[in-house]
Amino acid sequence: MTQQIQEPELSGVRNFRDVGGMPTSDGRRVRTGRLFRSGHLAHATETDTEFLGSLGLHTVFDFRNGADHALEGPDVELPGVRNVNIPLSDPADGREFWKMVRDGDLDQLRSVLGDGKAAARMANSYRGMIKNRTAEHSRVLHALAEDSVPALMHCAAGKDRAGLSIAVTLLALRVEREAIVADYLESNAPHRRYRVRRSDESAEARSPEVMELLAPLFDARAEYLLAAFDTIDEIWGGVDAYLSQGLGLAPETQDRLRERLLD
Secondary structure (H helix, E strand, C coil): CCCCCCCCCCCCCCCCEECCCCEECCCCEECCCCEEEECCCCCCCHHHHHHHHCCCCCEEEECCCHHHHHHHCCCCCCCCCEEEECCCCCCCCCHHHHHHHHHCCHHHHHHHHCCCHHHHHHHHHHHHHHHHCHHHHHHHHHHHHHCCCCEEEECCCCCCHHHHHHHHHHHHCCECHHHHHHHHHHHHCCCCCCCCCCCCCCCCCCCHHHHHHHHHHHCCCHHHHHHHHHHHHHHHCCHHHHHHHHCCCCHHHHHHHHHHHEC
16 A cells, blocks of 8 residues: 555545555655545545545546436535536446446447457557546646645546546656556455446346456556556657646646645
């Protein structure tokens, strides 16, 4: 574990954690109580909401899209907290795709997800979010540098869109890639994982083969995040150029971001 604080038990919010305590390449650490990540807050219980309200959050960044909101509902309201919705592409984007995940029979799942197709879809989506979502990630980092901390970033499961946005933020803070990957993989812990939803809960609909075909969509796999890092290197030649050219972060903005989030 990279975290240095005790993790709360939330019953209606999955995959919550403080990324504080992570070391940077220049000997500093991410400050605890400043940057959090989780799955959606739509099902937060009263106790969950009370805890989240105690964090002193300034901003909640919600990376879900309209289909997510239709499926899960809006986040609970946290008094005095600014909610910013910045839709990012779901790796399993599209109502029809999720309908297939929930309702598709074995032959459909084999056709769409088998033979490595599901994992390739995930890796490609991470590449796409790096290449095509520079404006969104720039907006988040500029907000954090200005006034938006403490902040919580979330999507549906807190794994892909939030995971990548957290990774981009940690890169800007000069956290080593290996540590970022280790934090990302924490989303695989049983109590964190997004529950696989199937309309038919019969044994056949959730057979070992079905669950194996669906697994790449719900796993946090290092290869996905590494595909994002490779894209940064291929397009911009490294993190420094990605931050300055891709995300438009001036040196003074990067310094301000680090001062807000690092010890």
